[in-house]
Amino acid sequence: MRPRTVASLAVLLPLAAFAYPRPQPADEVVAAASAFLDGLSDAQRTKALFTFHDAERGNWAFVPGQYPGVALAELDLAARRRAHALLRTALSETGYQAVLWIQRLELVLRERESKPGQPALHRDPERYSIACFGDPRTESRFGLRFQGHHVSLNLLVVDGKLDAGTPLFLGANPHELRDGPFAGTRVLGRADDLAHALLASFDDEQRARAVLPGEVPADIVLGPGRKAELLGAPRGIARSALRDDQRAQFDALLATYAGYLRPEHAERELARLRSRGLDEVTFAWLGASTPSTPQYWRLHGKDFAIEWCNVQNEANHVHTVWNDLSNGFGSDVLRAHLQGERR
Template sequence: MISCVFLATCFVAIVADAHEAHEPVVVVDSDAMRQAVLAWRSTLGPELTRQASFEFAGPVRTDWHFVPKDRLGVNWHDMNLEQRRAAHNLLRIALSSQGYFKALAIMSLDEDLRRLEASRPNAQNVRDPERYWFALFGDPSSDEPWGWRIEGHHLSLNFSSVTGQVVSVTPAFFGTNPAELRDGPRAGLRVLGTEEDLARDLITSCTPAQLKTAMIAETAPGDVIALPGVEINFGEPEGLSAEEMTDAQQALLRNLLDEIIGNFNAELRERALDELEDAGFDKLHFAWAGSVEVGKGHYFRIHGPTLVIEYDNTQNNANHAHLVWHSPDNNFGADYLQRHYAESPHHQSAK
């Protein structure tokens, strides 16, 4: 079996080599993810297929979490080498190279937590880099809506497909503990470091007048606000609007968005960015809470008509980060599903 730690460590070199060679971006065909899901399912056999499969319209699909606990579905431990290869191929197709690296690196951090929390009761089982589950919703081989998820500690990626296309990748959660590894062979690794640095560059570029608008609280909240099971209702966007930003600040905001949305494959990234532009880039707001100093607790939010992105790094002396991307009207494909069912009422019992 190939460990997530080994894969994540090796993938740093792979990504670096790809950037050095200036390899072109590979555009993923809209049907590629469906075929990758079916290929993985075909390796499972009857028992694991039953374990992996749930109703699309049932409660399991929208019951997402990011804490270390058991999930429903097929765990990495359940899979043999062939099944793991197919699962990794699915991840590579769904995500960009940077997103694939981040997902594997997040999983691998549990190996470091085992070491750092060696005295914690049951740490060997709770901190497990293979304690992640794949689940399928509906039947990807049919014309009905379907979806899939990979989820475990600090990772929850939810894909929803309607009428053959993947129309939602939210909620999407990436977390890192530690946010920065400060000892051991991977000391200095910051899986979500680029997101934090770009956001800090943006807030520190603000003039005193802009800061009065962008800074929404002196103290950062203890976590992201739109947690699992919490209604996404922030009201009117807070913070500094893109319209109020300079060209240089708008470029920083675009880079920050691209870093987050760019965790997904090229097709999904372009669709999300197009929707953002169609809704009005100027309507986006950037808000900050807490300190702007490196190593101190902070929080930022990007809020616009099509998305809410939150990032929080306050726990463990500001060394434990959470990043979540929501589509308020289209989490789990809700908006597309509503339209689909309105046009095809006889499909409302999609399984």
């Protein structure tokens, strides 16, 4: 890794180093979003604001591109600080740092893909957009999206509470940095380690149930625009078939994904999943378990799925997504909210 890239990785997005106090009440997300919008120019605010029911709110993606909303690259330093304050308010510190590292990896890709006289400028840590669906300054509900290469965060705020957080997509290329001073860094390593540990804990009978036959998928199954039916019925080994210690590992893996969200929000999402019942949620694995080999695993219940796929770039390029199949983009929460309004 070139010294210049190393230096850029070290100082990229210095806004992260500002000591923002961690807000506690969930309604501070509304305040942070309002402050962000207030600090934009009229033209930028027009880009950032959509109506709540705009069809764009139901779109998500994770490939490199320019997405609707206002891009970080368009913002001055003060506006970028407010953008990061908003992200840090909406996410846990773990989630916020994961997003920062994913952005930093764009510089690694730029170095790898640039040619003499042809810098790979599409690999850009500032090519991420923020969009608000509904105006948090005047409306009791609004959607918030932060999106760019390997990140799609889709949050819903209803009456000052964070009530939905999927689809939640994160990716990392490379999954593991293998040279330079950051060698060994794996942005999404905790989920990887927990899944491997759970698989390694299985006896022969459990492993036979968990490991599915067939080829490793080329990517996550439930990508943008793809229907839940593509996964079929849950397959693999059910949580109810695990020992107590294995259930704890299973639960820790699930909690890792909720843990990208703000703590109060994460607990609400986990409580929602527990209320639906976790015993029949399955863990399934495809592929070998040795490093640098194509691997895919998922947690799958009747109404949610978490997928992990590490296939591309010699199995050093991860895509992972959490989909709530009954509450994507907060559809279930909104239904309940509207029913309450009619009473």
